[in-house]
Every structure is written in structure tokens, then in C-alpha cells.
Amino acid sequence: MLRAHDLRLCVSEHDLVRGLDWRMAPGECWVILGRNGAGKSTLLRTIAGLQPPRAGKVELEGRAIDAWPALELARRRAFLPQSQGDAFGFRVLDAVLVARHPYREAAYWDSDADRARGMAALALTDVAHLAERDLRTLSGGERQRVAIAATLAQDTPLLLLDEPAAALDLPHQVGIMSLLARLCRERGRAVAMVAHDLNLVEGVASHALLLMGDGAWRAGTFAEMMRPELVSACLGHCIDVLRHGGRTVFLPARD
Numbered sequence: 001m002l003r004a005h006d007l008r009l010c011v012s013e014h015d016l017v018r019g020l021d022w023r024m025a026p027g028e029c030w031v032i033l034g035r036n037g038a039g040k041s042t043l044l045r046t047i048a049g050l051q052p053p054r055a056g057k058v059e060l061e062g063r064a065i066d067a068w069p070a071l072e073l074a075r076r077r078a079f080l081p082q083s084q085g086d087a088f089g090f091r092v093l094d095a096v097l098v099a100r101h102p103y104r105e106a107a108y109w110d111s112d113a114d115r116a117r118g119m120a121a122l123a124l125t126d127v128a129h130l131a132e133r134d135l136r137t138l139s140g141g142e143r144q145r146v147a148i149a150a151t152l153a154q155d156t157p158l159l160l161l162d163e164p165a166a167a168l169d170l171p172h173q174v175g176i177m178s179l180l181a182r183l184c185r186e187r188g189r190a191v192a193m194v195a196h197d198l199n200l201v202e203g204v205a206s207h208a209l210l211l212m213g214d215g216a217w218r219a220g221t222f223a224e225m226m227r228p229e230l231v232s233a234c235l236g237h238c239i240d241v242l243r244h245g246g247r248t249v250f251l252p253a254r255d
């Protein structure tokens with residue numbers, strides 16, 4: 001589905017990622033891990049086709065990401081940025097309906113089917129009751145759930161999410177993670193998400209891509225990547241990996 005080949009990402013002359021060879025297949029849920037500034041958002045924007053790499057290439061379904069017409073690309077991958085800026089008043093439902101634009105053909109007005117899909121996406125992230133509200137009146141967590149709903153309403157096989165759980169309370173963090181796991185397992189969607197909380201993505205992420213901060217990277221199944229020495233080196237902090245009731249628990253060492 002998505003393939004990065006010999007990808008090099010830089011900021012000024014500093015290598016964030018060097019020689020990245022990475023493949024994502026349908027049904028896989030990838031978490032991208034690394035310290036602040038390691039290059040996670042830069043990588044996500046690059047594989048979304050929103051910024052060019054310094055070298056190497058990204059292919060979606062065998063075609064170079066920058067060769068896709070914008071409308072066709074928007075039907076195949078959705079991108080959730082780290083934060084939303086709302087300069088203008090906009091109804092919550094309208095913000096989600098914008099995500100249906102790639103399917104509108106020549107129609108000017110939203111169809112009943114579009115509105116139904118928009119409402120269904122808002123319900124999935126538990127914000128349907130806010131459909132008529134102005135986006136600028138929402139709390140941080142409510143705004144984030146609307147942004148996730150818009151990403152889902154775009155109805156793409158590939159979802160690229162930059163810290164989807166940021167600003168969410170605990171029940172909604174768990175709810176959104178379960179939803180992403182289901183979309184991968186039951187609907188064959190592919191997800192790549194940036195996250196910082198290992199305990200939250202445990203049981204959800206099938207794979208992990210570790211950015212080591214010096215250009216090096218590691219990619220593999222979540223279980224392979226979660227060896228204590230490897231994940232501690234990636235996150236720059238000693239982490240104990242424990243088994244508890246059939247789950248894996250990540251415990252950061254006290255300073």
C-alpha cells in the first residue's frame with residue numbers, strides 16, 4: 001500500500017531520518033515513536049505527500065506520492081495534523097462535511113448521504129451532540145474529536161494521524177484507540193500514528209517505527225520493537241517492560 005524507499009529527511013543539514021525503507025500493508029496499525037524533534041511529524045507529512053523528502057521516494061499503491069492528482073490522493077489517504085487552527089467561525093458538521101469534498105463530483109450542495117456520513121463520523125468520536133456548534137466554542141478535547149471525525153469521514157484506506165489522542169480524556173483516548181484497532185482489523189484500513197504513550201497503543205499497534213533521533217530508525221512488529229533496551233534508547237529514558245494480566249506494561253524509571 002505505502003512504501004518509503006531510501007528516504008532521507010533533513011532539517012537544515014541535520015539528518016532526521018536516513019535511508020528509511022519501510023512498507024505498510026492494509027490491516028496494519030503502525031505507531032511512530034521518538035523523542036521531541038526526532039522527525040515524527042516531518043515523516044508523517046512526507047508520506048502524506050505534503051512535503052518533499054531531501055532524497056528517496058514515497059509510493060502509494062505503486063505510484064509516486066507526488067504523481068497523484070490531489071483529488072484522487074484525498075480519496076486514498078487522510079491526514080490528521082498535530083493541531084487545528086480555527087481562524088473563522090464554522091459549524092462542527094460543516095467542518096466534517098468538508099472531508100466529503102473528494103467524493104462530491106460536480107455537486108455544489110451536500111447530499112443527504114454526505115450529511116448522514118458526517119453525522120455517523122461525529123457519532124463515532126462521541127461529538128454528534130455538538131454538530132450545530134461553532135468550532136471555536138469547543139474545548140480542546142472536543143475539537144480534537146471533531147478533527148478525528150473529519151479524518152474518518154474522508155473514508156480512506158490509509159489514515160495518517162499525528163498524536164490523535166492528544167488532549168483527549170482517558171475514556172476517549174481508549175475509545176479512539178479501540179476504534180483505530182477495529183478499523184485495521186475488521187475493515188482492512190492501514191493506520192500510521194504518532195504517539196508518546198506506549199501503554200495507550202499497546203494492544204492497538206501491530207507494528208512500530210522507531211526514530212532514534214540521529215537519523216537511525218528501526219521498524220518491525222510492536223512486540224519486536226518493544227524490547228526494553230531498544231525502546232529506552234529510542235525514547236531517551238529507561239523503561240521497564242512488564243507483563244501483567246496478559247498485557248504488556250511500560251514503566252518509566254524514576255529520575
Ligand SMILES: Nc1ncnc2c1ncn2[C@@H]1O[C@H](COP(=O)(O)OP(=O)(O)OP(=O)(O)O)[C@@H](O)[C@H]1O
Pocket residue numbers: 011016034035036037038039040041042043
Ligand atoms: N520550518 C522549520 N524550520 C526549522 N526547523 C524545523 C522546521 N520544521 C521542523 N523543524 C525542526 O525539525 C525537527 C523535527 O520536527 P518534527 O516536528 O518532525 O518533530 P517531532 O518528532 O514530530 O517532535 P514532537 O514530538 O515534539 O512533536 C525539530 O527539531 C524541529 O524544530
